[in-house]
Amino acid sequence: MGEPRWLDEREQRVWRAVIGLHQKLWPELERQLIRDGLSGAEFTLLVPLSEAPDGLLRARDLCRMVGWERSRLSHQVARMEKRGLVVREACADDARGSMIRLTPAGRAAIEAAAPGHVAATRRYFVDLLSGEEIDVLTRVCDRILTALADEKR
């Protein structure tokens, strides 16, 4: 084993900055969405549904698109069905499957929330970055995501 390699000062600074971002940015965007009538989880699912033909997606595919586990989706969709944002239907091709369909109320809800969300995303993120910074950040995130994905294999 041996003594672990602790973070030096420069490394600590960036790590704390990233933790701070994680702790402050997402809650702020979530609050913005809530004010406009949707939770972050609801918004996450309504985006791909609103872009799909007929607002219809198979649960399995929706899981993949948003990077969620099936169980998480199932619980969340149950709550959203109660709110009238989506409905579940049988899958014609595969009797195991389940289809999620956006309701008119669901479409109205995301159309009401989207402009405020993109505005907040700009105000607290995109519009604060230079073009170069955007490119650096994209490269860094992709590198980390690749490392995380490689680990799974």
Place this chain on the structure above:
Amino acid sequence: MGEPRWLDEREQRVWRAVIGLHQKLWPELERQLIRDGLSGAEFTLLVPLSEAPDGLLRARDLCRMVGWERSRLSHQVARMEKRGLVVREACADDARGSMIRLTPAGRAAIEAAAPGHVAATRRYFVDLLSGEEIDVLTRVCDRILTALADEKR
């Protein structure tokens, strides 16, 4: 109002990369901690406690140090007290206050989990970044945090 300014392709790319990071990095670090016996929330609180004199901090101050709401801390400490990681004591100076003290079991728990956590932090973050990238990222995060903090005032 007017039509909102949607994200262009470059902006969408970085935004999705950051969302992906948010969705994959933190859960991976959390899983690592869980394997070593602590949840992310427990680790977050045990770090400042283990660095405090006598492992003792006032609830109010612990809140500030980790950026949590009082209610959140209160619930979390209640669970950790049940697990034997901390105990609550009366505050001598201020009868309204509440002191949180690290137990020997709590100290043992964080000392067992810390090496694995710093190793995972290195593997999936720090060691994947160049010095220049670290500096860019620090600047960007601080700028965003400043914008978020300014908004509150």
Place this chain on the structure above:
DNA sequence: TAAGATTGATATATCAATCTTC
């Protein structure tokens, strides 16, 4: 057997309401 999906239990986060003490 594996894939798709649901369910129940537990841990966590947020909010409003409350209570005590400053």
Place this chain on the structure above:
DNA sequence: GAAGATTGATATATCAATCTTA
């Protein structure tokens, strides 16, 4: 009244167990 803290209700996330169908 404001600050510090707790509590209960609700929403969310994760895990294990289960069920059905491929």
